[in-house]
Amino acid sequence: MDFEYHYSEELEEFRKEVRAFIEEYAYKEPVVPPDPVKLNPEMFVRGKELSRKMGERGWYAPAYPKEYGGGGLDLGHCVVLAEEFGWIRREHRWPGSTEVSAIHTGGIMAHGTEEQKRRFLPKLLLGDWHGAQCFTEPEAGSDEAAMKSTAVRNGDVYIINGDKVFVGGEPVGGPRPDYLYWAAVTDPKAPRHQNLSAFFIPADLPGITYIPLNLVGGGGGQRWHIICEDVRCPADCMIGEENKGWLVTQATLHLEHGGGGHLVTGDRTEHRIIDYCKKTLRNGKPISSDPMVRDLLVQLYIEAEVGRLWGVRNFAMAQGQIPRIRYTGTQTSLHRKRFSPVKGKILLDILGPHCLIDDPELQILFGEVELDVRLGEVTHVGGTPEVQQIMMSRAMGLGRGATRAATGQQ
Ligand SMILES: Cc1cc2nc3c(=O)[nH]c(=O)nc-3n(C[C@H](O)[C@H](O)[C@H](O)COP(=O)(O)OP(=O)(O)OC[C@H]3O[C@@H](n4cnc5c(N)ncnc54)[C@H](O)[C@@H]3O)c2cc1C
Numbered sequence: 300m301d302f303e304y305h306y307s308e309e310l311e312e313f314r315k316e317v318r319a320f321i322e323e324y325a326y327k328e329p330v331v332p333p334d335p336v337k338l339n340p341e342m343f344v345r346g347k348e349l350s351r352k353m354g355e356r357g358w359y360a361p362a363y364p365k366e367y368g369g370g371g372l373d374l375g376h377c378v379v380l381a382e383e384f385g386w387i388r389r390e391h392r393w394p395g396s397t398e399v400s401a402i403h404t405g406g407i408m409a410h411g412t413e414e415q416k417r418r419f420l421p422k423l424l425l426g427d428w429h430g431a432q433c434f435t436e437p438e439a440g441s442d443e444a445a446m447k448s449t450a451v452r453n454g455d456v457y458i459i460n461g462d463k464v465f466v467g468g469e470p471v472g473g474p475r476p477d478y479l480y481w482a483a484v485t486d487p488k489a490p491r492h493q494n495l496s497a498f499f500i501p502a503d504l505p506g507i508t509y510i511p512l513n514l515v516g517g518g519g520g521q522r523w524h525i526i527c528e529d530v531r532c533p534a535d536c537m538i539g540e541e542n543k544g545w546l547v548t549q550a551t552l553h554l555e556h557g558g559g560g561h562l563v564t565g566d567r568t569e570h571r572i573i574d575y576c577k578k579t580l581r582n583g584k585p586i587s588s589d590p591m592v593r594d595l596l597v598q599l600y601i602e603a604e605v606g607r608l609w610g611v612r613n614f615a616m617a618q619g620q621i622p623r624i625r626y627t628g629t630q631t632s633l634h635r636k637r638f639s640p641v642k643g644k645i646l647l648d649i650l651g652p653h654c655l656i657d658d659p660e661l662q663i664l665f666g667e668v669e670l671d672v673r674l675g676e677v678t679h680v681g682g683t684p685e686v687q688q689i690m691m692s693r694a695m696g697l698g699r700g701a702t703r704a705a706t707g708q709q
Contacts, residue, residue: 310375317383324349329391333667336517338394340473346395350426360399360424368421381562391665399424401554402432403480406497409550410539419499428477433463433525434548441686444491448483450498452534459483459500459530465512468520475509476502479525486542495544499536506530516677555681558628560614568667569603575664576649586649595645602638609634626694633687636678643675
């Protein structure tokens with residue numbers, strides 16, 4: 300019996316169209332570094348142009364409604380796009396982002412007014428804008444609600460003051476973001492979680508200072524310490540209602556944690572590592588012939604598959620195909636964050652110090668292995684594993700909420 304999924308003729312035709320587009324615009328050789336921080340500014344600009352070209356076809360945000368600049372395409376077309384662009388990214392021949400980031404659209408989709416959706420979404424969904432998600436502050440990371448940034452209404456503007464850290468995502472030396480997705484306190488007297496608002500601040504307003512941060516791993520690009528001093532942000536750039544910003548940031552973080560799901564993950568280095576170990580000889584034998592190596596590769600494969608399948612499940616839930624479970628995004632994120640240091644260690648155990656070399660002549664798999672080992676312990680992006688664990692237990696009805704319910708505490 301054939302259990303393979305077969306695409307319709309129409310979808311196979313669509314695949315040809317996508318592939319022709321890709322071949323027309325992709326670099327002919329693998330030149331795009333796996334670490335986005337190392338993308339040179341010229342490639343970054345080219346990548347943005349390509350995102351726009353995808354946007355013109357409705358391919359940059361294929362599942363989003365057409366009236367906001369999305370493609371309005373069905374699931375089959377989205378899968379084909381995800382597969383084809385996943386493949387070209389793995390070949391290191393595509394310099395730009397191949398899909399809109401739900402981190403930036405999620406808050407607007409869930410809480411923006413109709414006017415804001417029509418004003419902001421086309422710029423995002425057509426690949427015109429890229430921005431920085433600015434939630435973390437020097438004294439407010441895991442405890443995001445402790446943020447001290449302020450936004451004070453003054454006529455038709457809010458005066459923004461405060462600083463954010465670890466935010467951004469451009470290549471080193473590349474252009475600045477187009478907007479800052481910034482959360483700030485708008486009612487200092489209100490209780491935590493009811494005192495914040497969220498803004499899309501135009502990133503070139505006077506009073507904004509950008510200080511680059513030199514991190515072990517940028518997690519997607521150059522990270523900044525950004526300071527706002529009396530920045531006059533138009534009041535109609537506030538997303539959602541005043542003092543409801545916590546809900547806006549939570550909608551965003553749910554998607555960042557993986558709640559929206561993934562059809563095809565673009566970073567499946569595990570398969571390529573397994574292939575590398577089969578084909579590369581050590582002492583005259585394939586690396587994979589060592590039983591210890593084989594055990595580690597199986598572990599690598601299983602964990603990667605769990606992540607992939609949860610991504611597909613979360614996608615089906617987000618599309619309303621199967622009932623939702625509350626903890627899915629957190630579960631996926633927690634799994635990824637626990638697996639990431641283990642993966643780094645497995646690579647070191649199998650390949651030794653060779654993993655750490657990023658010299659173009661000597662690196663393994665175009666630098667993907669060095670990047671995975673280096674980023675293994677960088678699990679802070681989007682919330683640490685400890686915090687994900689707390690969120691997971693709460694979503695399962697354990698932890699703080701459950702104690703309150705059991706003891707009758709308020
Ligand atoms: C590469 C990178 C990219 C990032 N990108 C962005 C971005 O684009 N936008 C943005 O807003 N932020 C971004 N961040 C910030 C990230 O969200 C924070 O680093 C993260 O939330 C943790 O905050 P913190 O660094 O202040 O650590 P802290 O909150 O100070 O935590 C320090 C340690 O204490 C532990 N801890 C804290 N509270 C508890 C608790 N209640 N129980 C048990 N353990 C606890 C943490 O798990 C951690 O190990 C990025 C960070 C990195 C490293």
